[in-house]
Amino acid sequence: MPQANVVMNVRKISNTVSIIDIKGDISAFAEDTLMEAYAEASTPTTRTIILNFGELEYMNSSGIGLLVTLLIRANRQKQRLLAFGLSEHYKHIFELTRLNEAIGIYDSEEDVLALTQKS
Amino acid sequence: MTTSPLPPDEEQASQPRDVAYWAKQGSTFKVSYAPSGALNLNVDGRQGLSPLQGFGQMWQKTYRIRLEGANIQPTEVIKTWKENFPKFWPKGNRFYAPLTGIAPGEVALLNLSMAGGMALSTGVLVLYADDESFTLMTPQGHIFAGWITFSSYEEDGSTVAQAQVLIRANDPVYEISFRLGGAKKEDTFWQYTLTALAEYFGVEAQVQTQRICVDPKLQWSQAKNIWHNSAIRTTLYRVNTPVRWVGRALRRKPETKN
Numbered sequence: 004m005p006q007a008n009v010v011m012n013v014r015k016i017s018n019t020v021s022i023i024d025i026k027g028d029i030s031a032f033a034e035d036t037l038m039e040a041y042a043e044a045s046t047p048t049t050r051t052i053i054l055n056f057g058e059l060e061y062m063n064s065s066g067i068g069l070l071v072t073l074l075i076r077a078n079r080q081k082q083r084l085l086a087f088g089l090s091e092h093y094k095h096i097f098e099l100t101r102l103n104e105a106i107g108i109y110d111s112e113e114d115v116l117a118l119t120q121k122s
Numbered sequence: 123m124t125t126s127p128l129p130p131d132e133e134q135a136s137q138p139r140d141v142a143y144w145a146k147q148g149s150t151f152k153v154s155y156a157p158s159g160a161l162n163l164n165v166d167g168r169q170g171l172s173p174l175q176g177f178g179q180m181w182q183k184t185y186r187i188r189l190e191g192a193n194i195q196p197t198e199v200i201k202t203w204k205e206n207f208p209k210f211w212p213k214g215n216r217f218y219a220p221l222t223g224i225a226p227g228e229v230a231l232l233n234l235s236m237a238g239g240m241a242l243s244t245g246v247l248v249l250y251a252d253d254e255s256f257t258l259m260t261p262q263g264h265i266f267a268g269w270i271t272f273s274s275y276e277e278d279g280s281t282v283a284q285a286q287v288l289i290r291a292n293d294p295v296y297e298i299s300f301r302l303g304g305a306k307k308e309d310t311f312w313q314y315t316l317t318a319l320a321e322y323f324g325v326e327a328q329v330q331t332q333r334i335c336v337d338p339k340l341q342w343s344q345a346k347n348i349w350h351n352s353a354i355r356t357t358l359y360r361v362n363t364p365v366r367w368v369g370r371a372l373r374r375k376p377e378t379k380n
Contacts, residue, residue: 031273061139064250064257064271068182068288071173075180075337092138099149100249100259100269101172 007032008061011040019050020119022112026058029066037069038076045080051119052077055112057088067100074105083107087115143252145227151247151261153229160218160231163359164352165245168261173336176267176290177344178297180337183309184286186330187316192281192323196274197253199283203272203319204256210318212311226251230258234265236353237299237307241360244352260292263350265304267292283319285312290341293348297340309333 009027016022021044029037044052054070077084087109089097097103109115149170156162173180189199203210204224208217214235220228226248234242242265246258255273260266268289275282287308291297296304313329320327348354 059138063140063143063252063255064269065255065273065286068269068271068286071288072182072336074174079337090138092141096144099145099170101149101170101175105174 007034007036009033009036011036013040013043015044015046016053016116016119018046018048020053020116021045021049021051022053022055024055024058026060028061029059029069030061030063031065031069033066034069037073041073041076045077045082049080050082052082052084053112053115053119054084054086054106055088056086056090056093059088059090059093062093062096067096067102070102070106074102085109085115085118087112140252143226143250145247145249147227149247149259151229151245153231153245155221156231157218160216161233161241161243161356161359162231163243164263164350164355165229165231165243165261168245168263168350170247170249170259170261171264171267171292172259173268173288173290175344175347177293177341177347178291178300179335179340180268180288180290181305182286182288182334182336183312184284184332185309185312185316186282186284186332187320187325187327188277189281189283189320189323189325190327192320192325194281194323196276196281199274199281199319199323200254200256200272202322203274203283204251206322210315210322212314215311220248224248224251224256237303240353241356242353243356243359260289262292262347263352263355264292265296265353266290267344267347283316285316287312288336290337290344292344293351294345295348295351295354 012024014022023040023044074084085107151165151168153162153166211217216233218231220230228248229245231245236242244264245261249259250257255271257269257271259269266289270287273284291300309331316329
């Protein structure tokens with residue numbers, strides 16, 4: 004079976020905020036990597052998980068499905084999912100699939116962190 | 123300082139590899155081709171849906187069949203599946219493929235048979251299509267809110283064909299019908315389709331089915347989706363057919379000359 008062509012790095016910004024930096028491809032093969040990253044990013048006090056798509060190179064429809072299941076998992080833990088670093092192409096994909104209605108999208112890490120500090 | 127635009131080949135190289143595989147337009151459905159015999163209802167102008175906009179429990183269901191003994195590559199399976207998609211459907215259910223075939227952004231009409239002799243006219247949009255998979259997105263009013271992905275891949279020396287749905291029932295009426303046998307009927311539909319696909323390649327095999335309830339909660343804020351329910355609207359359309367015939371006849375009635 005093909006290997007996942009993706010690397011994810013978790014940064015814990017504070018007790019309540021974590022960032023998952025995504026580099027590579029998000030497809031069905033990225034499921035284990037994504038869920039492991041989420042498990043590392045999510046603590047009992049985490050309230051916001053931020054996905055950094057700045058180095059996303061490829062995403063297919065199975066990859067979008069993974070984001071939906073990740074969103075459900077996060078919501079079940081009373082966490083919100085935010086994102087930044089999407090190119091214009093991937094912003095279009097989020098709008099087309101209507102994921103933008105559930106995952107807040109921001110232009111930069113500074114913008115999204117400013118939001119988390121306000122709330 | 124001004125920056126020159128990139129040469130076309132460099133601009134293409136800077137794009138993600140998946141650009142060509144996604145639908146280019148927004149998620150509003152537009153029917154560009156309605157074949158003769160197709161009932162074109164409940165599609166034009168409807169918004170496309172992800173599972174997040176549905177009402178019912180969210181399910182991920184995976185149907186897989188191993189094409190043991192068939193010396194065929196995943197890309198050939200998907201090519202054949204796209205070209206013959208309606209042929210593998212159970213009788214009584216019609217998929218009217220777009221003129222250009224299953225390609226990103228195209229909209230297909232569906233005329234489905236439901237329990238109790240009811241018919242349902244709806245459609246799907248090709249959200250994504252590459253050489254090894256394609257995904258259909260449902261519109262408002264469809265039985266489900268969500269996506270279904272058809273794919274093929276190699277596993278342990280065999281080629282596998284798979285259909286995977288990530289869906290919620292669109293409104294409370296559909297959710298009730300799911301729980302009263304509709305879910306089983308849906309399983310049967312895709313098991314039939316995969317079995318027919320395998321037989322096309324000369325393979326007899328069992329379909330493996332996996333069901334995961336991703337979210338057991340109902341989204342009551344989406345109960346209003348019932349306004350678009352395509353089964354109810356198709357039924358009302360059919361019931362009103364005699365009224366439409368009379369109306370047309372009256373409008374054509376010639377004037378009497380004195």
